[in-house]
Amino acid sequence: MTALATQVQTNHTTQESENITAISVNARVDYILKFSKHLVAVIDDVGLGYGSTSGSYLDSLPEDANAALVNVSARLNDVQVRARINEQLFPNEPFDPEVSLTKSVAEQYERNVGTIAIVIEQAQHLSLQVMHELTLLVELAKKLQRDIQVVLLGNVELGKVISQNYTLFSKKLSMISMSKGQLLHANASLFKAPKKAFSFTPFNIAILVLLGLLVVTFVSLYSLYQRDSFGFAKLPGEPVSIEQEIDSAKQPDELITELDQTNAGSQDILSALSAVPIEPTRNASVEDILAAITVAHAPTEVTVASSRDQSANNLPIEEANLPKIDSVEPAKLTEAVQVEQAPILETNQLDNVNRYTFDGIYEGVVIQYTALKQESGVSDLSIAVKFAERYLITDFKYYTRSINGEPFVVITSLVFNDRNQAKEAMSLLPEPLRNSGIWLKSVQTVQTEIQASL
Numbered sequence: 045m046t047a048l049a050t051q052v053q054t055n056h057t058t059q060e061s062e063n064i065t066a067i068s069v070n071a072r073v074d075y076i077l078k079f080s081k082h083l084v085a086v087i088d089d090v091g092l093g094y095g096s097t098s099g100s101y102l103d104s105l106p107e108d109a110n111a112a113l114v115n116v117s118a119r120l121n122d123v124q125v126r127a128r129i130n131e132q133l134f135p136n137e138p139f140d141p142e143v144s145l146t147k148s149v150a151e152q153y154e155r156n157v158g159t160i161a162i163v164i165e166q167a168q169h170l171s172l173q174v175m176h177e178l179t180l181l182v183e184l185a186k187k188l189q190r191d192i193q194v195v196l197l198g199n200v201e202l203g204k205v206i207s208q209n210y211t212l213f214s215k216k217l218s219m220i221s222m223s224k225g226q227l228l229h230a231n232a233s234l235f236k237a238p239k240k241a242f243s244f245t246p247f248n249i250a251i252l253v254l255l256g257l258l259v260v261t262f263v264s265l266y267s268l269y270q271r272d273s274f275g276f277a278k279l280p281g282e283p284v285s286i287e288q289e290i291d292s293a294k295q296p297d298e299l300i301t302e303l304d305q306t307n308a309g310s311q312d313i314l315s316a317l318s319a320v321p322i323e324p325t326r327n328a329s330v331e332d333i334l335a336a337i338t339v340a341h342a343p344t345e346v347t348v349a350s351s352r353d354q355s356a357n358n359l360p361i362e363e364a365n366l367p368k369i370d371s372v373e374p375a376k377l378t379e380a381v382q383v384e385q386a387p388i389l390e391t392n393q394l395d396n397v398n399r400y401t402f403d404g405i406y407e408g409v410v411i412q413y414t415a416l417k418q419e420s421g422v423s424d425l426s427i428a429v430k431f432a433e434r435y436l437i438t439d440f441k442y443y444t445r446s447i448n449g450e451p452f453v454v455i456t457s458l459v460f461n462d463r464n465q466a467k468e469a470m471s472l473l474p475e476p477l478r479n480s481g482i483w484l485k486s487v488q489t490v491q492t493e494i495q496a497s498l
Contacts, residue, residue: 068225070100077193082218083182085167085196087203089234090223094165094197097222101163101195109159110134116169125174127483129162138486140493142415142447145177149192150184159191167198172209179216200234207235400428400441402494408459408487409466410441413477418444418451427453435477445493459487 069086076084086097102111112132116125126148127141134152153160162178164170178194185192196202206213210230219228228234413435416427428442432455442455460466466484473482 072220072225076218081186083179083194085219086222088199088222098163111161113163115165118169122174138489146180162194165197167196168202183216203235409463411457411470412485413455415452415454418453424453428455431455443494446497
């Protein structure tokens, strides 16, 4: 009975600890946001998911809070992420997604005073630029005593990015483990990459080079030793006698004298003469001379003709009877080949230039297609026309603005009365243009950018 009671008490204690751990994550988030006022990054280190944490946090916000829940993917760029955050926080207000979140959200807060909460799931796909903008936004709100809260939910990759760039987030960001609810330091083992057994550092590369040189030197010395040993092995092993040395030391005159003393007999001379073959000579006839002259001066055209006849005989009957085509006139060849071209928008069709500008227009909504840098010597109209030719657009507007001190040509759609008409027109655009990162912009913002560039 005592053992059973101990087991029941242990299970009860374990369940209580699990409940405390599950609650402590949200409690930890609330504590940091209220007292430390840091940006909170919740790290899902065991794959629990983000729904319960983000849902509990949003439910704890007051009713008049302005909240945005954004699920980020790897396909979204910085402009699209800023646009989604601004659209959810301020749906009826114009904004510029190229402006940092630190500036745009802070300006909107002054117009709409109230709690602002930004929750981003899959935050490991955020760029370092956007993460830094959100951190600076929370830091600015803390200094100005503004109620702006930011919570990032991501996997271990988010913690690795923060750990690798901790100098940007020091004393501005707090990381929490989703499974334990404990604070995580930037030097935690969870964020460290496994050590490799060998890494190609400059020191290790130098050691490898030295070892290679030692191996090459050893192999070279060993090969030289083997070659010398093989050469010494060919030397005669028996000693040379004195008589052999005397015979080898004889002078050439003595050898000639010894040869002169040996006389050849008549039988030797006859056998030597009979061993040499002697071919009988024959005078060339007149026919041989004429044949040689005829072969030497034979024209090459005969040979070529004969080869053509022979190749023609080897071809099939259909190919051998084909008519010869000497040449083809270029004009006929051009008429025979016709290339279809896609319709393009020519510059000379733009008769009225004011039709494509924003002169006298101050209300409405447009679709911003792109902003292209204007090179020196290239007109803004030609840049807009080339873009229209690329996507087969016939109706568009453009204007110039200055970004970071450099001129850019901004190309937009025609002006729509409201955002619904603009969104409907956006859905009818070609798919490559829809996927290029287009967004809606008010004409008031356009006029502001034009006046700022003057």
